[in-house]
Amino acid sequence: MPEAHPLIEQYQALLEVSEAIARHPDLPALLKDLARRLPRIIPVNFVGLSLYDPERQVMRLHSLEANVPADIIGGHEDELDATPAGLVWETQQPLLIRNLSDERRWPQVIARMQEDGVRSCCLLPLTSSARKLGVLEFASLQADAYGKTDLDFLQQVGRQVAVAVDNVLNREAASASQQDVERQRDRFGLLLRMTNAMVSKLELRELFSAVSLSLREVVPQEYASLLLYDSEQNRFRLHALDFPDNKGLLAEGLTTDATDSPAAVALRTKRPVVAGEEELAAFEHEVIRLLLQKGFKSLCSLPLLSKDRALGCLSLGSRRAKAFSPSDVEFLSQVAGQIALAVANSLAYQEITQLKDRLAKEKLYLEEEIQTAYNFEEIVGESKPLKRLLKQVQTVAPTDSTVLILGETGSGKELIARALHNLSDRKDRTFVKLNCAAIPTGLLESELFGHEKGAFTGAISTKIGRFELADRGTIFLDEVGEIPLELQVKLLRVLQEQEFERLGSTRTVRVDVRVVAATNRDLSQMVEEQKFRSDLYYRLNVFPLTVPPLRERVEDIPVLVRHFVQKFGMRMKKRIETIPAESMKALQRYSWPGNVRELENFIERSVILTAGADLFVPLSELKPHQAVSGNGVPTTLEEAEREHILKTLRETNWTIGGAAGAAARLGLKRTTLQSRMQKLGITRPR
Template sequence: MEIHSSHDSSNTAAEKYRVLLEITNALVLNLDRDALFKAIASEIRNVTTFDRAGITLYDPVADHFQIYSLETTAPPVSLQRGADIPREGSGMGWTFDHRTPLYRPQLPDDRGFFEDTHFLAEGLQSVLYLPLMTRDRILGTLQVASTIPSRYTDEDIAFLLQVASQLALALDNALCYDTIKSLRDQLHKENVYLQEEIKSTHNFEEIIGESPVIRRVLRSVEQVAPTDSTVLIRGETGTGKELIARAIHDLSQRKSRPLVRVNCAALPAGLVESELFGHEKGAFTGALNKKIGRFELAHQGTIFLDEVGDLPLETQAKLLRVLQEQEFERVGGAQTITVNVRVMAATNRDLKAAVTQQTFRADLFYRLNVFPIQIPPLRERTEDIPILARYFIDKYMKKMNKQFEAIGHSTMERLVQYAWPGNVREFEHVIERAVIHCSGPTLDIGNEALSVTSAAVATPERLMTLEEMERSHILKVLELTKWVVGGPKGAAELLNIHPNTLRSRLPKLGITKPE
């Protein structure tokens, strides 16, 4: 039903002046866009009628307009709030480019713009476009339309131009308010994340070592840090992959923004996408509120995808899109979110082998492998062991208020000869335990602290690591079940784990079914 207001002698200059004052009051009192536009539309109806009134704001990045606010009495509404309208080929675009009003009194006879089909579907006959201009820029347009042909007079256009001028100033303030609020919310989210990061413990605070292999790693860090190139950090568990990622971030131009870490191996398969990209309220059972994903948190900063080889294949496809286009949608959402994020990834897996086994996408591997950095295991840089020992001894002496004058010669030999399957992380824990146990002036570490016998240290042979033992045991069970993973009497049932968990472990352990 069309709403008509009095458009006779009561539309005097005094009435228009009163309406402009009321609009000014509405602009002062309302920062919320819906409340603001409802108040303005109500006042405009006191002077002139309309069946559709809307505000479109220009997005220079996408080069299109988006409907910011809308008041309409025409069912059904074809162009809803939030709809995108191209600048090129639209009446909004013409008004924006020429910075002057555009009046189309006979719309059915004057087709040619993008929105015409939609407006005619709503029964509109005359449309007036007005530029929303501040002193130094144009924000978008105000449109007023009616189901009556030639509805608006020169006096109406002059009056609505004054409304548009006031509205532009208010929108400029409201947009600034929205920007400040968004930045404040983003800062709060970053602070919450950083507080969680501060609570977590890292392997060590600095990169320790002077061996040629570690120097090569540090040179690579210095070379890639100033760029925005994607980095793939490879190395065994405990070698310090996250530490290298932090060093790159701290030396980059993004160092004032957060480094957001995601442990891909620790995320449940059903929640990976929600954690990375966020979700909308009601997107799935248990999604009681909207969640901001890690990529949004990392906007303008860096995201570190630890153990990226553990991502499910379907998530790999979405990650590839983010790497290529820097955009995504939240789970359960339709709005495309654009971010500016540097991506670093780490893995202890052979991703080339995973590509061959079709458990990792080849296109994603090449996208991640722009600048690879290989961190050597501790057994390949034994000359750094005395330096690391001194560093960790000093660290834990301060923590435990102890003092050691020296480290025993036999102890240092053991440390150098040990294979260190857990690398620097294991090394630090061994030193920490030794500082706890020892009380004399010399720090001694026995074979029992290294979980090996003296004979094992003295000979090239060593005990299997937990990963090697796990691989051996799973292979035996698979051979016993003739490589049947799921179902009754399958390997997963004998191992008392979920079949999907077992399937995900096989490529990580380098287990493939024989031909």
């Protein structure tokens, strides 16, 4: 059979190239087919395709196929002036290198080719009607393998390959465009769902839970957290978390330092921060250390900005390197903007709810106070002991100092506390009172500091404590000596730091409260008996006020009697015009162990019993053994003992212990004297 003419073989090869182009839609398969077919026509051992990347302005080796054993590594990228493909692409002229050993340009690329045994090559520009695509490369293990005839043939092959490359790139661009359209559709859908969720879900944790699942579909990631920033403490609070591989390592409510983390950088710069594995390793933050241990290699932290104020951060993590592209960051910034709006709305909602609850609570307290029998204007009396006390009240009221009010039961300690509040700069805020002896010990902490929902059995909702309710106002703690030792530590912290935590919460609540305490017990003796903390006693005893008992202000009794008669007469619609003189003297002679409260109750009972214009006083109810003579001389053993102890205390300037103290003069132990003083209601005057 006659041998085929070379031109016929070339035409036949071109037809086969056309068929191969039609048969192979992907470029690597096409090049592999060319590397198999072309050696029948010309010496070809390698066929390569380099494409130009306009964004990075480099030539990238897209595919490389061989028909000889070779360790082929694709994907090389080179600057235009560092590779012969760059020269061919720029000049659009073919290039023949007859012997690579004589070529001094492009040393790195030539060295790679020589490692595969290449000795000569031919490079052809690939150009469509619309653009310059790249370069088609043919290489041979022979030196000087290609002549002019070969070049003409290879150029024809190159024209056909250019059409195939252009078609493939157009399909890829169309596919990428379609994917981009679908991606944008998904992202806009997520933003729309977020907007709808913001309308229906005011609770931020529910909103984040709804968003994070959809977010994982649009931007693949395995960790999402919502951090809210506390500017006062410079700390982040983990408000919401979506971390399937958590296994209890992180918990919502966790607080961490707002330093040394990508989130801290994003918060400070108010710009997104994308960190790879190497950048993450530079941070010492415990959460970042944990994520690295879990195999995370990428993290994106985005600030939540509201009116140029950073509320916190949205952080996303992935186990893939370079997981967050610039387009992803741009989209996530939009998501962060939506979440920031939700955070601002949620915080505003919470603040409004708290203020609403607080106003409702204050209204209840104010209604209770309106019904209270005593108020500041009803401090009635003209005696010197009372005037001295009121002068001290006027002195200390404008300050924010803690005041300890001492006095017997019923002497009017609450009236003095209210006077302190009404004369202070806090008079427009709430006056909150609490009788510490009236609350069961187990519930006293909750009553003072509040509790979170589920903090203990029966805590079915969050409760605001009295201290939080009294913020910027005054709290009056009556019977403060009844507070148990274990709770005194927390009370001391409030007095010193003005902060506390609700039961069942780790969040610190800061308040601005003035504390006024009262007791009818001897706290100094309780300190000695280790029933009351000394540090708390000294913190309460900043400015002690002693309310004199009614028996030490006998001249105030007529004024008080007339006041109470008028008060109860108006309430009961009785017109009482006179008080018998003998009745008034009897009232003055009585020692009133229950003080003003006992006198008030007695007068109320007298008004009830009165039928005419003269007050009827049931004198038989005033026990004779507690009476004193008109000249003030004690008529009972108890009164005589009390007067003798008082006289001795005055003579020793109220010094109880020591060789020259009152206890030694009376022949008693110091503790015995203190016990007798407490029983007889003897307290040291201010």
